[in-house]
Structures are given as C-alpha cells and as structure tokens.
Amino acid sequence: MHLAYPAVLSVLLFCTGLYGVLARRNAILVLMSVELMLNAVNLNLVAFDVWLRDTLHAGQALTLFTITVAAAEIGIGLAIVLLVYRNRGSSDIDRLRDLAEQAGEADPADRDAQQPDTKAEATA
Amino acid sequence: MTLAAASHGFLSPTGVEIAFLLVGIVTLGAAVVTVTTKQLVHSALWLVVALGGIAVEYLLLTAEFIAWVQVLIYVGSVVVLLLFGLMLTKAPIGRSPDADSGNRWAALVVAAGSAAALVWVVVDAFRATWIDLDGPVQGSTQESGRSLFQYWVLPFEALSVLLLAALVGAIVLSRKHGAAAAERGAVAPSTPTGPAAHAPGEDR
Numbered sequence: 001m002h003l004a005y006p007a008v009l010s011v012l013l014f015c016t017g018l019y020g021v022l023a024r025r026n027a028i029l030v031l032m033s034v035e036l037m038l039n040a041v042n043l044n045l046v047a048f049d050v051w052l053r054d055t056l057h058a059g060q061a062l063t064l065f066t067i068t069v070a071a072a073e074i075g076i077g078l079a080i081v082l083l084v085y086r087n088r089g090s091s092d093i094d095r096l097r098d099l100a101e102q103a104g105e106a107d108p109a110d111r112d113a114q115q116p117d118t119k120a121e122a123t124a
Numbered sequence: 125m126t127l128a129a130a131s132h133g134f135l136s137p138t139g140v141e142i143a144f145l146l147v148g149i150v151t152l153g154a155a156v157v158t159v160t161t162k163q164l165v166h167s168a169l170w171l172v173v174a175l176g177g178i179a180v181e182y183l184l185l186t187a188e189f190i191a192w193v194q195v196l197i198y199v200g201s202v203v204v205l206l207l208f209g210l211m212l213t214k215a216p217i218g219r220s221p222d223a224d225s226g227n228r229w230a231a232l233v234v235a236a237g238s239a240a241a242l243v244w245v246v247v248d249a250f251r252a253t254w255i256d257l258d259g260p261v262q263g264s265t266q267e268s269g270r271s272l273f274q275y276w277v278l279p280f281e282a283l284s285v286l287l288l289a290a291l292v293g294a295i296v297l298s299r300k301h302g303a304a305a306a307e308r309g310a311v312a313p314s315t316p317t318g319p320a321a322h323a324p325g326e327d328r
Contacts, residue, residue, distance in 0.1 A: 001141050003253040006185065007246045009148040013155055013174075015239035020159030022231030023224050028209045029164065032171050035202065036155050039178050042194075046187045050262045051255045057271035060263055061279070063190050064272070067197055068283050072290035074202050078209045079297035085213045094225050 006047035014040035027081045027091040031074060038070045140257060144184050151177030162223045164215040168206050175199050185255070187263030 013036055020033025042063045049059025085091045137145070154173035161167050175198040182191035261267065272280060 001138065001144060001185075001255045001257055003250040003255055004247050005141060005144050005148065006181065006255075007250055008243055009144075009152065009181070011242040011246055012152055012239060013178075015235045015242070016152070016155045016159055018238060019231050019235035022234060023228035024159065025223060025225040026164060026213075026215065028206060028213065028215070029159075029167060029223070031209075032167065032206060033159055035171070035198070036158065036174065039175060039198070042190075043178055043181060046182055046185050046190060046263070047255065050185050050187065050257070051253065053256075053262065055271075056275050057262075057268065060187060060190055060268055061272055061276045063187075064193060064268075065279060065283055067190075067193060068287060071197055071202060072287055074205055075294045076290055076297070078205055079294040081209060082212055083297055091213045092222075 003047065003051055006043055010040040010043040010047070013037075013043070025092050025094055027084070027093055028078070030093060031077050031081070034077075035070060035074065038066060042066055140184055144181060147177050147180045147184070151181065160224075162219045162221065163217075164210055164220060164223065165207070165217060168203060168210060171206070172199055172203050175203070182263075185263070186257055186261050188261070189263055189265045189268040 017033045017036030017040065020036065021030055024030050024033060045059040045063045045066070049057060049063075052059070081091050084096065088096065090096075151174050154170045154177060158167050158170040158174055161170065175194065179191045179194040179199070182188070182194060
C-alpha cells in the first residue's frame, strides 16, 4: 500500500478536528473534535509502525498509550464540563470568560457582543 | 525511486488500497458531518461512524489488536461518555442554531490552510514509499502483547498509575461539589461562594 493513503487521510482527519475545536461552541463538541485529532495521530503512528517494521513496535505501543491517555482525558474533561455546567448553567465556551483580560470594567453584555476576536483576548 | 515505482506500479492501486480509500472517504465524511452538524446528538452518533472507520483502517493496516482496542474503548465507552455528557448538560435534541461560534470562518480558513500545507508536504515527502503488507502480520495480539510486555513494561505500569490518578481526579471533581452543597445547605442556604469548600477545578 502506498504510504500516502494513510498519511493523507490522517492529515485530513486532523484538520477536520482542528476546525471543530476552533469553530464549535459547546464544550462537549470541542472534546469530540479533540478525539478526532488524537485518532488522526493514532492512524499515523500505526501506518508508520507497519511501514518501518519496527521490532520494538514503538508505534503500536504508543498508539495504545495514546488511546489510554485519551480515555483519561475525556473522563477528566467531561467531569470539568459537568462541574462548569452545574455552576454556570451553560457549557458554551464563548460565555466562560472569567479568565479573559478585561480592559477596564466593561459590562459583560458589551464584551459578549464582540465575539469574533475573543480568541486573541483569551490567549493574552 | 524509479525502481520502487516500477516494482509497485505507479497509479495502479491494489485491492487493499481501494478498500482503504473507500473506507477513508466514509470516515472523512463522517468526521466532517461530526464537526458541522447542528444537531448535537447526531454529532456524537456520526463520531461513532468515524471512529469505526478508523478501526477498519487499522484492520487494513494489519494492526488487528489496536483495531479491537479502538472498537472497545472509543466506540464502546468514549462515545457513551460523550452522550451522557450531552444529556447531563441538557443539550437540545433538535437543531440548535448556535452550535457554531462566531469565528467559524476564521476556523475554516485555518483548517483549510493547514490541510493544504500538510497534504502538500506529506505527499511530496512520501511520494515513492510503499508499505509492505505481505509477510508476517505486524499487529496481531501475540506480537503486540510480546512487544508491550518485553520492551514497554515500565511505561505500561506508569500508564496504569496515570489512569488511577485520572479516576481519582474525576471522582473528586464530581463529588466535591455535592459535599460542598450539602455543607452549604446545612450552614447557610444559597451562598454561592463558600471559599473553603471549592474544588480546584472551579472558577476561583
């Protein structure tokens, strides 16, 4: 099999997950997109392991480890999302802006109005 | 490079490649529907199709143990967890018009740009590389188990400690709030900020 098939498929899956992480508003859908990205990485690991015929099977062992870490991540992530939902009554990522840097004390409605550039503020 | 291309036949796909391509198209389509659909529960169900398609791709790459692990863990438990999460956060059943945030066009540009760049780089790098799927199976349960318990024992055990820590962390995260609420209900009802009883994952 040509190596480009699994490599290109995993690239496209990764970019699909990237779009989901950036574009989705619900926190659980963002977690789903993260799962897609991790699965793309797993597919790459398996394909390169089979290609290299590694005697240690590093790719497959790492894939199993990635699957386990992803399971742990989804458990903790869902616990955090449920906790946030219980405290706030919402799991929309756009509205969880307590850690955002506030220029002055603008009122929350004003800050929510300017949504397209929230990412840049949130990382500041 | 020319020898490799000549021996494998350029642009004459084998049966495995055709199967991989078809399953890959289904997987990619399911993934795209997962990240674009407006119905949140349908999104989780399409994720089952995408993850199952990846399991079939593992089988086509002769990594059968990982394929079954994928089916067990992802399709079996992670999607169920996600569905429970959607239900517990009262996700709307029908179409929700605000499923996508305001920056979806920026996200589309970023995703398309990175996809174009990565596809270009990957295709250019592995133009003349073939996976040899004949011969002994690479990822049978016997092979995986032998390599895992001969060479990867220490990471395996460290991973079990990590899983235990994640389990304890998830229990603490979901349980602390109940204890704090009970305390608050006993001492002073409806005081939202009891500083002593807050979990570390909370806002302050």
